[in-house]
Amino acid sequence: MTKITTQVRGMGSYLPERVMTNEEMATIVDTSDEWIVQRTGIRERHLAADGEMTSDLCLKASERALEAAGMTAADIDLIIVATTTPDQTFPATAAILQTKLGMSHGMAFDIQAVCSGFVFALTTADTYLRTGLAKRALVVGAETFSRILDWTDRTTCVLFGDGAGAMVVEAVETGDDAESGILASSLRTDGAHWKKLYVDGGVSSTGTVGHVHMEGREVFKHAVGMISDVIEDVLEKTGKTTEDLDWFVPHQANKRIIDGAGRKLGIPEEKTIVTVDRHANTSAASVPLALSVAVADGRIKKGDLVMIEAMGGGFTWGASLIRW
Numbered sequence: 001m002t003k004i005t006t007q008v009r010g011m012g013s014y015l016p017e018r019v020m021t022n023e024e025m026a027t028i029v030d031t032s033d034e035w036i037v038q039r040t041g042i043r044e045r046h047l048a049a050d051g052e053m054t055s056d057l058c059l060k061a062s063e064r065a066l067e068a069a070g071m072t073a074a075d076i077d078l079i080i081v082a083t084t085t086p087d088q089t090f091p092a093t094a095a096i097l098q099t100k101l102g103m104s105h106g107m108a109f110d111i112q113a114v115c116s117g118f119v120f121a122l123t124t125a126d127t128y129l130r131t132g133l134a135k136r137a138l139v140v141g142a143e144t145f146s147r148i149l150d151w152t153d154r155t156t157c158v159l160f161g162d163g164a165g166a167m168v169v170e171a172v173e174t175g176d177d178a179e180s181g182i183l184a185s186s187l188r189t190d191g192a193h194w195k196k197l198y199v200d201g202g203v204s205s206t207g208t209v210g211h212v213h214m215e216g217r218e219v220f221k222h223a224v225g226m227i228s229d230v231i232e233d234v235l236e237k238t239g240k241t242t243e244d245l246d247w248f249v250p251h252q253a254n255k256r257i258i259d260g261a262g263r264k265l266g267i268p269e270e271k272t273i274v275t276v277d278r279h280a281n282t283s284a285a286s287v288p289l290a291l292s293v294a295v296a297d298g299r300i301k302k303g304d305l306v307m308i309e310a311m312g313g314g315f316t317w318g319a320s321l322i323r324w
């Protein structure tokens with residue numbers, strides 16, 4: 001007997017050129033490098049240039065992921081972009097990316113699950129691939145979050161940045177007992193929490209884009225428990241324990257949340273990939289950005305067992321276990 005599994009073929013990422021350090025942030029709002037580093041672990045963030053859109057960030061990350069996979073856009077038949085900051089209200093940023101890649105075949109759509117977007121998008125691609133709806137997918141997390149920040153609100157503007165990460169996955173027929181590719185995922189949403197982290201504008205409410213509002217302490221309070229919940233679910237589904245993990249690649253929102261989840265689950269710091277210091281919280285882009293860094297520097301290798309997770313607005317939260 002055989003089964004179809006979703007295998008990772010390549011990673012790519014892109015951060016806009018413009019870097020804003022905590023020191024520069026302190027010239028805009030009443031904050032300090034010391035406060036930001038101590039509470040979040042963030043040292044700098046990247047900001048998209050005027051006229052540089054989410055689809056432009058997607059394109060650069062996607063070209064790098066395709067190159068790493070040894071493929072071209074012609075090989076792809078599904079594009080999913082996870083973003084909270086699309087170029088336009090419609091069409092989907094994935095459709096704009098598709099044409100920027102020179103493709104007109106296959107299908108392309110966006111997923112909106114805020115910071116959990118990449119995990120939701122990858123799980124969706126995995127389902128399409130395993131059911132035969134597509135053969136090779138480009139899954140992208142990309143944000144121009146700087147465009148929805150209130151740059152006078154120090155409680156939010158210091159936390160976020162812009163960027164993109166992309167992954168190429170392929171459906172492969174394997175033996176029934178083979179353990180490779182995406183092994184299991186767990187996704188959750190509880191909309192009762194939406195007012196704890198939201199944007200105060202939208203197409204059908206205000207007709208404006210709006211700005212990010214967050215009850216930081218409330219988000220913090222829920223984050224570690226929710227992250228642990230989906231990770232434990234994935235481990236149970238696969239019969240694994242945290243000791244089996246080679247790498248833990250969490251959503252890069254806040255070093256204290258990452259440390260808290262690691263402690264609760266018993267995952268040592270040496271196995272945890274942390275890049276939040278370099279790009280702040282890039283929402284849907286954060287997990288593929290961190291994965292790209294760890295693949296490029298040789299930490300994540302073929303055969304490694306990798307746990308990814310994210311939690312964000314909605315609330316949404318999710319995890320996937322991948323045999324690389």
Ligand code: ACO
Nearest residue numbers: 031032035039115154155158216217219220253254311312
């Ligand atoms: N610089 C300096 N002081 C600040 C800043 C700032 N940027 N922001 C807030 N403060 C002040 C507050 O005004 C407050 O002052 P006061 O005591 O005089 O009233 C003091 O610092 C403490 O404020 P708190 O909000 O209690 O600070 P806290 O220790 O909770 O840290 C933080 C705030 C970092 C936002 C924290 O709550 C947190 O990490 N929450 C999780 C939020 C998060 O990561 N969200 C990302 C999106 S969701 C996700 O991706 C999971």
